Each structure stands twice: as structure tokens, then as C-alpha cells.
Amino acid sequence: MDIRKKQTEPFNWREDCQFELLIDGVVFFPRILQLIEQAEYSIDIEMYLVTSGNATRRLVAALTSAAERGVTIRCLFDASGSLYFSDAEREALRRAGVSLRFYNPLHWSRGTRNLHRDHRKLLLFDQHTACTGGLGFTDEFCEIDESQETHQNPWHEQMLIVRGDIVKDWQSLFEQSWQQADRPYRHMLDSPAQKHDSVPLPEIKPGLGRVAFSASRNNRDLLRSLISHIRQAKTRVWLATPYFVPPRSLRRALTGAAKRGVDVRLHVCGNFTDLPPVRYAGQIYYGRLLRSGVRIFEYQARFSHLKSALIDQWVSLGSCNFDHWTLHWNLEANQNALDPDLANQVQQCFERDFDQCKELTRQQWKNLPLHYRFKIWFWGRVKKLADLFLRIY
Secondary structure, three states: OOOHHOOOOOOOOOOOOEEEEEEOOHHHHHHHHHHHOOOOOEEEEEEEOOOHHHHHHHHHHHHHHHHHHOOOEEEEEEOOOOOOOOOHHHHHHHHHHOEEEEEEEOOOHHHHHOOOEOOOOOEEEOOOEEEEEOOOHHHHHHOOOOOOOOOOEEEEEEEEEEEEHHHHHHHHHHHHHHHOOOOOHHHHHHHOOOOOOOOOOOOOHHHOOEEEEEEEEEEHHHHHHHHHHHHOOEEEEEEEOOOOOOOHHHHHHHHHHHOOOOOOEEEOOOOOOOOOOHHHHHHHHHHHHHHOEEEEEHHHHHHHOOOOOOOOOOEEEOOOOOOOOHHHOOOOEEEEEEEEHHHHHHHHHHHHHHHEEEEOOHHHOOOOOOOHHHHHHHHHHHHHHHHHHOOOO
């Protein structure tokens, strides 16, 4: 089958999936190194953010050791996200026999197509174990902050380990990205957006999962599934994202759910963020959301990089921020699930985080100082002008 056609076809729901949720790099990075050490014949990695430091030194050493014992290894890193991955570490991987590719290499002649990035985070081991989430290979994700008594990672993140037949779908998604890495097909950037039709849900049962992905504006599987489930929600819509700059369709779905009595909560960054202008730009929507009954929780402890949704018992967790930019330009992929045990784990994670948040009330929003309101207005205008220039609707 033509890869360009296959790329736009959504995956079906699969049964008998096994899920394991790990919280923060202090837990999941040692597990990644362990899975690399245990791999017998293949390791495939697709990653956006790769920055040289202590974490990459440990990663390169583990991959080199695996390659030397005969494991076939392919690493697909985004060309923009890996700009600060050193030449020395790249060469070390190649010398060990690791196949290394960089998605959509940057070039002045490509213009705005340089903005199209591979933002997925995927690790595959022996074609029977997949790992996904919002992680990256940087010290912020993977190394402990020794200056803190709690010995936490500077960035708060999740990783989901997945096993079962569904790993075949994750493997298929990797193969598609690997084959088109050097020069993505034009249709992935230039085709029109699809409408967000209703997506029927199967009956909830243990081990039910589906890979949801975004390959271009022609395939909005991730957004379609999220909005469909928000519209069908009966009890709760809890959404965690580090960059809340949502498209209009998502804003309408959230306010509509809140107005009909659903418990709608946003878990967003507080003062700890790597992109303050993006935070301000997204806050331009807070007033209307709060008036509709949406509750907004700003995480205080660290920079929260979580990307997950819990809608009734439906879970979506992976690379997608559900923001305007991501859904327009990036390759993304999430694990969707209707597994009660996983839903319970994600619920507990949300509840722990809500305890470390400050809830923004309508009164607090009305009383924001003038200088802060100016920042929101200014970066909101910059965002709208960028949308017009780049034709993001």
C-alpha cells in the first residue's frame, strides 16, 4: 500500500493491551535504560527533543552497548529538536552501527515547511514493547535536580509502557516516519483540514486501546477523537497540557461541556514554564472559559510538561499538546485507552497534581494587575498575527 495513503488511515481499537504508567524521569529514564539493556534484536526510537548532557551520555552508552551485542537500532530524531545533540555523540552512535536519521532537515529553501516537525515520542523494543509520552532525552526530563531536597526532575512528565498486539500499530507508525524522514511528502503540509465528526466509542473493557495520530492537516485523528469524546462526556473532562493555545473547535467543546454540567478542568503551567509568551497568549481565552464553568488549575511545584486527557473513563496520553500550533504543523501520536485500571492511575495522577496547583477563580481573573493584562493582550495579538501570516485557522 502507498505510504501516503496509509498515513491518513486511522487505526482500529485493539483488545488485550497491557499498560504501565510511570511518573517523572527519575522513574522512567532508568526503565528506558533497562529496556535497552534487555533488548534482544531490535530498538527503534522516534524522538523530538534530544539535547546533549548527562542523560544523552548514558543513553548513547546504552545504545552503543546494545549495538555491539548485535541489536539492530534505528534512531529518528527531529532535525530541529536535536540541534543541540552534539556531533561527537552522533558519530559515536554511527560508529557503533546505529542507523541515525533526522526528520525534515532544516534548509532556507523550504521556507515555512521548516516549521513541520516530528514531535512524536516513541520507543520500540523487539517489536513487543512500546513507550510513549511527552518525554525527551534532556537532563531536564531525565536527571534529578540535586539542589532540591525532594530529588525530583525539573520537568514533571509521564511515560506509558504498552504491550500487546497494539505495538504493531506503533511499529507501523514508526516505519512511516522513518521512510519519509529526509523529505516529507508535500501533501502532509498543504492539504485542507477535515471536519471533526463524531467518533463512536466501543464498550469499556480492560485492555482496550487505540493509537491516535496526527500526520498532517489532512488527518486530524487526535483532535477529532478528543473533541468527539468531550462532546459525549457525562461526568468529567480533565485535560493536562503545558501549552494551552487551543483551536476554536476545542474551546467550544470545553465550554459546551462545562455549560451542561460536566466537571471540566484544565491542568496548565504556573510560573514555571519554558515559554512564557505562549502561556500569556493562551490566557487570553481564560475569561470566557471561566465564565462557562471551566476550572483552571496552575501547577506550582515545577514545570509541568504533562500531555494527557481523562474524559469519563477514556484516556489519551502521548506527545500531543492539543495546542493550535501542534495540531497544524507537527507529527503527533497518543495512546488512547478505555482501560479502567489505566483510567484510575491517570485519575490519581491528576488528583495529586491538583493538590499542588492554585485554582484560578473568576474573581482572581478580574483582579489581575494592569501590567499582567498587557502581557496577555500583547502576546495574544502576536499569536493572532502569526496565525494570519501562516494561515492557521
